[in-house]
Amino acid sequence: MAPQNAPRIVDEAMRTTTGTAPGELFQQGIQAVEELMYAVVETDVSILTEASRHILKAGGKRVRPRMVLLSYIALGGTDIDYVVPAAAAIELVHTASVVHDDINDHGVLRRGRPSINSIWGRTFALLTGDFLFTKVYELMAPYKDLNIDLAEATIALVEGETLQASAVKEGKFSRQIYHDIISRKTAALFRSxxxxxAKLAGASAKEIDALADYGFKIGLAFQIIDDILDLVADAETLGKTAGIDLEQGKGFAVHATAAPTANANGAGSNIVDSGDPMLVIKQKLLQGDAIPEARQQAKVLASQAVDSIDLLPASFEKDELVKLAHLVVDRDH
Amino acid sequence: MAPQNAPRIVDEAMRTTTGTAPGELFQQGIQAVEELMYAVVETDVSILTEASRHILKAGGKRVRPRMVLLSYIALGGTDIDYVVPAAAAIELVHTASVVHDDINDHGVLRRGRPSINSIWGRTFALLTGDFLFTKVYELMAPYKDLNIDLAEATIALVEGETLQASAVKEGKFSRQIYHDIISRKTAALFRSxxxxxAKLAGASAKEIDALADYGFKIGLAFQIIDDILDLVADAETLGKTAGIDLEQGKGFAVHATAAPTANANGAGSNIVDSGDPMLVIKQKLLQGDAIPEARQQAKVLASQAVDSIDLLPASFEKDELVKLAHLVVDRDH
Structure with a gap:
């Protein structure tokens, strides 16, 4: 394991003299993360390897590991092998959570492919999710002090998923609850x-705070856009079972329709009671201002995220972090 | 966090002079583990706290944390606060796995109480299991180098559960497969x-190996007895939905009836095809030699486990480890 006291200030000239062109280290990292995720799920219990690789092969945007790598390099980190296992671990937390989420949602498509539960059944999907969580733990073991950061983010993720399931069940949604849910289930992991x-690069407390703020706001923006896409996109474009969130009364859709005081007799029940509630609400939302408003909110968050990393020295990776912020809000899948 | 270089040799006289009578430290530890498990599942997402405490309140034998504490003290550890979080974490790995296991098994009773999935439903049971896993991660974060030990045991546990589910599904069981399953799903965690x-007590490599062997063999014996109890006990005595393992064609029951080459057309199919297959097989096993043979095997393993810690200096805790070995094979629940 490489030492943590890597040089803190990016020196493009130095990096060029050591044979690394701008962006090259990042690309190496992304490739290495992909390879490591594939390698780490190897086991003689073949169904776990197959199911894990099935979901990994489906791709995904890899936004979270990209953020880890970019933060590390932008803050002066140069030992890419040192940061790759952490970046892979964070993507596997996300991957494990979507595998379990698909069980609860009965999702049949994920990233354009059949979900694990639709191929291997619920039992093996549950175990594959557990397996991926244990692999996170294995990958992170060497990092010592950083484990508490990822542990806390993972706890928040499970809490956020639980708050969401509770809100759906009780039909209680409000802007406040929606914000709490997405803060925990999505933004906490981005933040971590x-x-x-940043911490692996040996960043200062101020720099770490800046990156924390960046990650958290990108996470919020990402989830808001995800909820909008779930609403407006059809299954073919989105690559996962679209409308699930709406059908189950969770996510932005209900947030946008429910009054702050909505309860079991409020918006939630409209969704399940009418003949084709999805269609009705979808049309209502698509015609109203809710979606443009939410999209605007996501853009503001992304812009604030960019502002918070203003203190970073200019670099290829800083530019990429800025681009990532725009990509998160401008994407169509 | 206390230093790892605690004195290695137990000195009863010294411990008495520091005010700790034999067994007192262990009892303090057991109590502290219980309190810590209750405390660590506290969250404002109340359903997670309630469901977690529901399963914790049901008790259980706490064999795993007892083993951690006894190993630590028997090898000279004196700082009980140092070892308690690890002992609690190991019990929570087990607890998380039974919560998820009850989802897959449709178990309605666990430790004499309704299972989490039977009260809160599958979604919240799945999330509660995930939550408990994340709490393991949180509790273990400060231990640094020991995380890989628990990570590997947790991976083995999930692999063992998966092998079992695969064997049930394919109707393929043999002594070899049964041994592989229980080694991973149970013995690996006991071993860890x-x-x-031992490691927290600063034990030597030889002592660590001895304890590893002890833990692994106790784990095998424990699972064999568990499978026998699942077969012979009724739900009232056992405190969990009895016969589940048999009904689903897993565990010792099928191991005992299936020929080494049994496949989908073999013993497994007998279980699901006949009118009351459980009764038929149960009677067959109870009348045959399979159960006495398996019980004898468990006794041999427990005896070997005791032999492997022969090198430990005499102490209250060594005696307790010996007693634990007997308890594991002589228990009726």
């Missing part, structure tokens, strides 16, 4: 990715 | 408990 990248 | 206790 940026923080872990 | 004993090893972690």
């Amino acid at each position: 990715g940026a923080v872990i990248g | 408990g004993a090893v972690i206790g």
